[in-house]
Amino acid sequence: SDGLERDYITAWSYGIGETWTLLVPNTKGGASVPLSENGRAMDKARPEYRQIYQQIGQYWGEQPGTSGPVYVGAFVLALFVLGLFIVKGPMKWALLAGAIFSILLSWGKNFMGLTDFFIDHVPMYNKFRAVSSILVVAEFCIPLLAALAVKELIERPGILKSNKMPLYISLGVTGGVALLFALAPKLFFSSFISTSEMQMFGQALPAEHLQPFMANLTDMRVALFTADAWRSFLVVLIGGALVWMFLEKKIKPEWLIASLLLLCLVDMWGVNKRYLNDGDFVPETNQQNLFALTPTDEYILQDTTPYYRVLNMATSTFNDGVTPYHHKVIGGYHAAKLSRYQDLIDVHLSHEMMALQQAIIETGGALDSTDVRGFNVLNMLNAKWVIMPSQEGGTLPVENPHAMGNAWFVDELQVVESADEEIDALATLDLRNEAVVDARFAPVLEGFQPSRADSLSSIVLTDYDSDFVAYSVNTRKDELAVFSEVYYPRGWQVSIDGEPAEMFRVNYALRGLVIPEGAQTVEFRFDPPSIKVTDAIAYGALVIMLLTALFLIYRVFRAPKR
Structure with a gap:
């Protein structure tokens, strides 16, 4: 970074x-x-x-x-x-x-x-x-x-x-x-x-x-x-x-x-x-009530789709620590936020949230026929559910049928020369069928020519954890897949049927991967070499300390008594 x-x-x-x-x-x-x-x-x-x-x-x-x-x-x-x-x-x-x-x-x-x-x-x-x-x-x-x-x-x-x-x-x-x-x-x-x-x-x-x-x-x-x-x-x-x-x-x-x-x-x-007093400490029951499921949460959790994200517009979306307790979210809060994701918030998400909210109000929550161009990046981030404030002071769940899912194939790839061009292109492209990539990733794409995705090709999420994601893929030709996961190459290892593969960044912040024809398994595993190195150093130092201690004990017992 x-x-x-x-x-x-x-x-x-x-x-x-x-x-x-x-x-x-x-x-x-x-x-x-x-x-x-x-x-x-x-x-x-x-x-x-x-x-x-x-x-x-x-x-x-x-x-x-x-x-x-x-x-x-x-x-x-x-x-x-x-x-x-x-x-x-x-x-x-x-x-x-x-x-x-x-x-x-x-x-x-x-x-x-x-x-x-x-x-x-x-x-x-x-x-x-x-x-x-x-x-x-x-x-x-x-x-x-x-x-x-x-x-x-x-x-x-x-x-x-x-x-x-x-x-x-x-x-x-x-x-x-x-x-x-x-x-x-x-x-x-x-x-x-x-x-x-x-x-x-x-x-x-x-x-x-x-x-x-x-x-x-x-x-x-x-x-x-x-x-x-x-x-x-x-x-x-x-x-x-x-x-x-x-x-x-x-x-x-x-x-x-x-x-x-x-x-x-x-x-x-x-x-x-003044800043840390008795009012800041609450009984455990009150703390549990803070994270109690609302009727809206219960309704959304009935969705059996393996993985989707929730956009809560009934609270401060990007300073929210409650919604992530129950759902994968678009917002939430973390002190170590990636700068590229902050860029998406500043340039696109803040405006798209207002457009989506207006669309929900105008259609009464029936978004099937809504023009998706106003919230294309939210769809790219798989915002399948939206939590809206209600007039009675509660919340209401609204399903977004335009969310693009965990991964999809695209027909076209636009190559740009700078990060500014890349993030700006998200406002004009049809992100369901098109993607944008920085020119510095051209070597990864060498020999691949994007073409219309085959309708019979499929990609399905089969396993998901914080450090592991797996997809079952069946393609009728070489395909370009976009994954609705943040691109972070430092530590994420990619493999196709166990063989190492190289991902690249698409759509400013997501992962892209060229997948060859056939049925196979794609896996993303977070396994940074730095952890192995530091573990080896730590365990090595521990062994040296133990050996040194044993040697000193040996010398004490072997020393001649006076």
Whole structure:
């Protein structure tokens, strides 16, 4: 794989100003949850806009969404700054470099010079879906240096006796900044509304309500931000007071450590409970109910066809973890989504789903005579069943008679020179009878001339598992078969009657295979050589370890007794 697109990788880029969440968790509102769920913010809401606030999130940063901020603890950050002054040795500089470097990388599209370098030159970096995830390095480095700072204070209490300036600087950089944020938030942040929200409100709200609404929304979010700024200031103030009491020998080292641990625990506990609380843990019966079969599921599961896919348009199709529990699906969710499949979603599926939904509404679900050109790629992906929302709040099953099945033969093959041409061709070709292939696969097709598929030729799925697929094939001539399975050559081994064969990519994302005349079995088996190599290395290392242990035991028993 060539990795993900830059826009996709950097979509979840941490904002430069958003980095202050390390000190004040609600710098950008926290998480993408309804604003109406926050009582402090709703105290500022104007009555006429309360219903709108149920549809607007607390988060106003530039990321598409977030489950919560990256917060290391206000006084932990103060101790980190203090550690830069009092901790000696290379470890300090390594931790500082790790923290700064991870923050710069997390900025993504806001710091494209460094991001471009890593995408272009650092192996595997272009496989990350969210550059902000690199902040986990800062979340490790900052607390570790903070702990080393406490260690220095305990072991060398006189280090700040004659010069308390490092302590004052660390408290000023953290508690002082938090205090300034609390007193003058608009001086440091010019807007509390994201760019995408600005565009949405401009289109959705009447002109006479736009400015009053945005002013009220700003007041609500300022209240969120300043409340957390005061909170962080108080935490730093208490922590600073504890350190001062220790330096003045008013408390013992054990009490300092215990007090700081308790302070940080209360601080982090309070913030963490906002995003992971009792409401996120449900009884097992509730969890089972989430995956309970609906009447629609039961109806679809009566279909005895060996393999088909379900398209659920009654939920967020590509963020759905429930439908895949019972069915093979077009959507679902996985963090390691192939970029080619994401391309199909962006270029074709998102539009075709709307066309299919409209066709179902217009025909009442009777799709037999519908023009299939509006959802040809969905048919190619074998979307035999569609789950539609009903007016009563439930769902309804709709059968798609145009789904192309597990595999089929095509009459014609169009050769193109680029990936763009290949994906664009899917909108114009009759995918039931035609296929498109990139020119770089021409050597695999050498000597084969596509022709009209023989009506007596057949291909039937006989076995299917996550790492094995088998078909029974009977062809009257050499045929070109298209399989409704994603093309991924790294590990998939293909054979025809036990003899190795070579597949190629067709229709931008599917598997193609030239099948010779006759009755035979086609098998796809996921068996990557890399697994065999790593298994051999692991077992070999284990054998060496065992032999070494036996040799050492032998030497101990054979050694002469003194």
